[in-house]
Amino acid sequence: MTISGIVKSSLVDYPGLVCCVLFVPGCNFDCYFCHNRRLLEGGGDKLTGGYIDSFLSEREGFLDAVAISGGEPTLMRDLPEFVRYLKGFGYKVKVDTNGSSPETVEKLIKYGCDYFAVDYKAPAAMYRGICRGCADARNVIDTIKLLARSGAEFEVRTTVIPELDEKALLEIAAELPRVPRYVLNRYKKPEYFLPGDEQRIEAPALSAAEIKSIALKLKKYQPDIVI
Numbered sequence: 297m298t299i300s301g302i303v304k305s306s307l308v309d310y311p312g313l314v315c316c317v318l319f320v321p322g323c324n325f326d327c328y329f330c331h332n333r334r335l336l337e338g339g340g341d342k343l344t345g346g347y348i349d350s351f352l353s354e355r356e357g358f359l360d361a362v363a364i365s366g367g368e369p370t371l372m373r374d375l376p377e378f379v380r381y382l383k384g385f386g387y388k389v390k391v392d393t394n395g396s397s398p399e400t401v402e403k404l405i406k407y408g409c410d411y412f413a414v415d416y417k418a419p420a421a422m423y424r425g426i427c428r429g430c431a432d433a434r435n436v437i438d439t440i441k442l443l444a445r446s447g448a449e450f451e452v453r454t455t456v457i458p459e460l461d462e463k464a465l466l467e468i469a470a471e472l473p474r475v476p477r478y479v480l481n482r483y484k485k486p487e488y489f490l491p492g493d494e495q496r497i498e499a500p501a502l503s504a505a506e507i508k509s510i511a512l513k514l515k516k517y518q519p520d521i522v523i
Contacts, residue, residue, distance in 0.1 A: 297378040299343040300335055300367070302351070305359070310390045310411065311451070311477075313360035318348070323368040325394050326428040327417065328493040329457050331486045335367040352385050361388040361410070369393060370400040376407040383408050394427075395436035405446050412450040414440055418460065419467040426459060437471065444473050451477035451522075458483065458499035462510045469517035478518040480507055 301319035303309070309317050323336045330336055352362070362382045369375055370393050382389045390411040391404060401412065418426045420433035443450045452475045454460070454468055465480075472478070483501040502510070504523075511521050 297345075297372055297374050299348060300341060302343060304351075304355075306363070309363045309365075310361045310388070313388065314358070315361035315363050315388075315390065316351075316355065316359055317363045317365055318343075320364065320366045320369050320372055322371055323366060323394070324371060324396055324430050325368070327426060328428075328489060328496050329455065329483065329486055330489075331484070332365075332367060333486065333488045333490075352382070352387070356385060359387065361390060363390040363392065365392040368396070370397040370404075375400065376403045379404055379407045379409050393439070394431075395439035396430070396432070398435060398439040398442050401439050402442060402446075405443075405448050410449065412443055412448060414443070414450060414452050416440070416452050416454055416468060416472060417457075419464050420471055421467075422459070422464065426457070433471075437473075440475065441473055444475065449476070451475065451479055453479040453481060455481045456483050456502050456507055458496065458501040461502070462506075462513070465510055465514060466517075469514040472518065475518060475520070477520050477522060478514075479522045480511060480514075482507065 298320060299318050300321040303317040306315050306317055309315050319335055321335050369391050379389050388410040390413065391409055392413045395414040416436055423431050423433040440452060452472060482504060485497055489497050508523055511523055514521055
């Protein structure tokens with residue numbers, strides 16, 4: 297398992313628990329607003345297995361959980377075994393995913409992954425234009441439906457990027473099956489981005505007040521919405 301970065305302690309990456317976050321490199325999407333572009337391109341430091349083992353052993357009793365993010369964790373063939381390894385320390389495990397591999401998510405459920413966060417980034421009709429790469433909204437929807445059927449704990453997240461207006465957000469909420477937790481995140485301009493994406497990056501996004509107002513309308517489709 298390749299680990300290219302770590303946040304040693306976080307109060308916001310696993311609902312209700314203190315966790316660390318491990319980042320993996322590489323992604324099969326190329327979202328213009330990605331905040332981890334260096335990881336997307338395979339960059340970042342490589343943390344050794346010995347370091348990870350030592351860190352997790354020393355944090356027992358201080359951390360509740362480990363979140364695996366990226367990049368896209370489901371691209372890692374040994375992710376299921378890594379989840380089992382982390383649970384051997386007694387930690388709960390969360391995986392952040394773009395939802396492109398329902399087959400891998402199904403394996404992770406069987407290997408005891410405790411929580412999933414799936415990004416649903418745009419209405420299906422806009423997916424390829426925003427996420428590029430091999431982005432396909434159908435795979436993401438399949439992942440979300442799989443999680444809903446399985447009884448696994450999960451949330452779905454949408455970052456309210458400049459291209460998402462009220463109409464687009466309503467489309468997203470209607471396309472999704474009802475989920476136990478639907479999170480709207482405000483857009484923040486990434487530090488690194490492709491030169492050709494500057495116009496999209498600099499475009500104005502909905503304000504916090506606008507998102508709050510629209511969220512009331514989204515409740516028709518997603519009652520358990522969080523801002």
